[in-house]
Amino acid sequence: MNVNFSAARPWLLLACFALGISALLAILLVLSRAPHVQEWFGLQSLFHTILVLHVNFAVLVWLLSFIGFIWVYHLTALHSSLNLLALALCSVGALLMLISPLFGDVMPIMSNYVPVINSSIFFLGLCLFVLAISILGGFVIREHDWGVMKASAMMWFVALFVFSIHFMVLEKSGSVTFFERLFWGAGHVLQFVYILILWLVWRWPNTTLLISQSRIVLVIVLFALGFMVFLNPEGIASRQAYTLLMQGGMFLLLLPMLWWWTREVKSNRLLDKTINVSIASSAFLILLGVIIGLLIRDDSVIVTAHYHATNAAITVAFMGLVYRFIPYYSLKSISNKWQSIQLYLYALGMVFYVLGMAGSGLLGVPRKTAMMVDDSLERISMGIMGLGGALSILATLLFMGFIFYAFTGKYRVTDQEKLRN
Structure with a gap:
């Protein structure tokens, strides 16, 4: 299997950039819930707009851009010009979504899975982004035999068809x-x-x-x-x-x-410590998400806790894979110790965040609001959620710092076979 090693690199950077943007937006969300701060900076009125952008960049843009990276990495027949076209469409689409609130009086709409901003600029950006992923998906279906690659691309087009x-x-x-x-x-x-x-x-x-x-x-x-x-x-x-x-x-x-x-x-086949940490964290968060999902009874923040656990499970696994690529894309390196610290910190933060949010949900705190709570148990749950959110944001920023350090300056494309062994 020949891989598009160099062509996949910009997709990896785009995905990581989207994750970094989502972390910065998460900080604004935290501030919009903080007493007094929301009044000082006028963030309460922007809460839903920030939330729409955060969800889209933390889920849709980050995950699909990373999937684009994996698809391009495995493609052999993708022409460089088409790859650049898809990358440009994806980047421009994400940028238009991000800046859409700056143009006119826009209204955030908190729909599930893909919350939107009722703005022609936002919808144009979303369409360009979807078109870019579809270009790659078409090549995956045409080129690959049955397996995860083809199944994932097929499922993408089924989702588009249903939509x-x-x-x-x-x-x-x-x-x-x-x-x-x-x-x-x-x-x-x-x-x-x-x-x-x-x-x-x-x-x-x-x-x-x-x-x-x-x-x-x-x-x-x-x-x-x-x-x-x-x-x-x-x-x-x-x-x-x-x-x-x-x-x-x-x-x-x-x-x-x-x-x-x-x-x-049990067989000790996961010898790479960083990979082991990321997969173990991912597996634990998946199980946590399943358990919390069984507790869902109404439209409280327990629903949000469920999909945060699932999204975090995917994110921490993707982070682990990014670390695996750094030695082959960059002349710089990140120590295994710091990689593990960052992954543990992110997983621990998300566990606290999800448990705190699930506790708030069991106490009836509604979803998608910037409301303050008065009950002492609610305050404890929200405090745990706040601690977890702070740790996970810190871990994400640490991850972005590692990426910025590793991918600035000269880079190399060598020893490609090692990544496939």
């Missing part, structure tokens, strides 16, 4: 309800793209799928398309169906992943 059909069927409006219904089905399908790539990262560089996983993927695709055809996206049945599909599909995909990880740990 397109729902867009045509739904009555257009600028309401939260419209965007909630628009992104609900596609957003659930998109989670399988992330999980499939997480499986690849855990077993890097193995791109095969287990027979059971292949069957599960095909069943998920059939059900997703079936729901799209036979269920009205405006009805409660469609909403419940996609939720059950994600819950059941995730469980069936994650089960062999966790089984594989326990076998690797």
Whole structure:
């Protein structure tokens, strides 16, 4: 397998840049909840706008750009000009999304999976970004045999197809309800793209799928398309169906992943300490997310805790893979000790954050608000969440510092075979 080693490098940097932006936006979110600070800087009125951007850069832009990096790395037939076109579209799209609040009186819409800013600039940026990922996905499907790569690209296009059909069927409006219904089905399908790539990262560089996983993927695709055809996206049945599909599909995909990880740990095959730390942290956060998901009863911040745990599990695994690439892209190096410290700090911070948020959710704190709390138990939960948020933000900034240090100045592209062994 020949890899596009040099062509993938800018995608890695773009993904890391998006993660850094999300960390800075997270700091603004924390300040918008802090007593007095929100009044001093006028952040309370901007809370939802900042939250929309944070979610999109911490999830959509960061994860899909990183997936773009993995796809390009494994492609052999991708022409350099098309790669540059996709990279430019992705970068410009992300930039337009980021600066969209600066133009006109915009309204943030807190839809699930893809919250949006009701601005033509934001929507243009989002469309360009999606187009860029689709260009890469098309090459992956055309070039690769069946495996994680092709399955993830196929799932991406299934999500786009579900979105397109729902867009045509739904009555257009600028309401939260419209965007909630628009992104609900596609957003659930998109989670399988992330999980499939997480499986690849855990077993890097193995791109095969287990027979059971292949069957599960095909069943998920059939059900997703079936729901799209036979269920009205405006009805409660469609909403419940996609939720059950994600819950059941995730469980069936994650089960062999966790089984594989326990076998690797017992056999001591994960000899690279940094990789071991990132995968162990990822596995623990996945389990935490599943447990919290079972506690969901209403639309409180416990829902947010659930998907923060899942997103953090993917993020910490991706961070571990980035560290693996640094010696081959850069003349500089980051010590294994500092890599492990950063990964542990991020995982610990996210565990505190998720547990604190789950506690707040069990006490009934609503989602997507900048409201202050009065109950002492709520304050304790919010305090734990605040501590976890601070640790995870610090860890992300530390990660960005390492990336900035490693990727500034001269870089090398040597010993490519080592990454595939």
